[in-house]
Amino acid sequence: MRAPAYAIPHRIETERLIIRRYVEADAEQLAAVTTRNVEHLRRYMEWIRFEPQSIEQRRAWIAEVNAKADAGEDYTLGMFLRGGDGSEGEFVGGTGFHVRSRPERLAIGYWISSEHEGRGLVTEASAALTVVGLTVTGATVVDISHAPSNERSAAVPARLGFERQDDGGEECFDGGCHEQSVTWFATWDSLQSEPLASTPRPRLLDEAGAVLQWPA
Numbered sequence: 384m385r386a387p388a389y390a391i392p393h394r395i396e397t398e399r400l401i402i403r404r405y406v407e408a409d410a411e412q413l414a415a416v417t418t419r420n421v422e423h424l425r426r427y428m429e430w431i432r433f434e435p436q437s438i439e440q441r442r443a444w445i446a447e448v449n450a451k452a453d454a455g456e457d458y459t460l461g462m463f464l465r466g467g468d469g470s471e472g473e474f475v476g477g478t479g480f481h482v483r484s485r486p487e488r489l490a491i492g493y494w495i496s497s498e499h500e501g502r503g504l505v506t507e508a509s510a511a512l513t514v515v516g517l518t519v520t521g522a523t524v525v526d527i528s529h530a531p532s533n534e535r536s537a538a539v540p541a542r543l544g545f546e547r548q549d550d551g552g553e554e555c556f557d558g559g560c561h562e563q564s565v566t567w568f569a570t571w572d573s574l575q576s577e578p579l580a581s582t583p584r585p586r587l588l589d590e591a592g593a594v595l596q597w598p599a
């Protein structure tokens with residue numbers, strides 16, 4: 384089945400993060416942070432097997448993921464720190480929405496550089512993506528999947544009030560093997576309960592940098 388194009392903003396701003404599509408000029412930062420974190424990411428991020436990558440390969444990857452986003456196939460976004468004045472700071476990790484085979488669903492993925500773990504940044508990003516996913520994109524279910532052993536990952540949807548389902552029907556990666564995932568779900572109802580109910584609506588911007596209005 385052909386996936387529909389979801390209305391995913393190019394840029395989502397939370398209190399401490401700018402979550403946006405990568406641009407070619409991010410290749411160097413992406414290289415530095417990924418290279419520093421290879422061991423941190425190896426167990427659960429299957430793509431680490433493609434490391435090391437040249438700057439040219441990273442630029443090609445950025446072009447490829449943006450082409451997929453334009454085609455509505457997958458939406459890869461980077462997380463950058465946001466200063467108090469709104470300025471963009473360092474690149475800290477990756478996130479985005481994966482398109483599932485079921486068209487009503489979007490799946491949030493994430494990783495963060497080890498030096499920024501434990502600050503609640505992934506929870507902040509995931510809360511914002513959940514609200515965006517269920518309010519503006521056209522999806523009616525947002526899910527988060529992880530390997531059964533990945534407790535740090537499990538803690539993110541648990542903190543946000545997602546509903547857990549073991550053997551969630553998705554495949555995940557753990558230390559070289561594919562396994563049945565644990566999958567957590569959020570729907571419109573989840574947005575009526577805490578903590579999502581009081582998650583501030585992030586600022587949304589389009590490709591040209593124009594601020595997008597939230598639906599009434």
Ligand SMILES: CC(C)(COP(=O)(O)OP(=O)(O)OC[C@H]1O[C@@H](n2cnc3c(N)ncnc32)[C@H](O)[C@@H]1OP(=O)(O)O)[C@@H](O)C(=O)NCCC(=O)NCCS
Nearest residue numbers: 424427493494495500501502503504505506528529535536
């Ligand atoms: C999984 C992963 C993304 C989780 O990152 P994380 O930093 O633990 O998640 P958060 O940024 O939400 O931080 C949560 C921690 O910050 C603390 N925290 C501090 N301020 C917080 C705030 N304002 N809000 C929420 N939590 C906060 C929480 O108590 C929690 O601490 P704890 O781990 O000691 O319980 C990270 O471990 C990672 O990148 N792992 C490797 C790749 C990976 O496994 N990706 C997921 C594949 S499914």
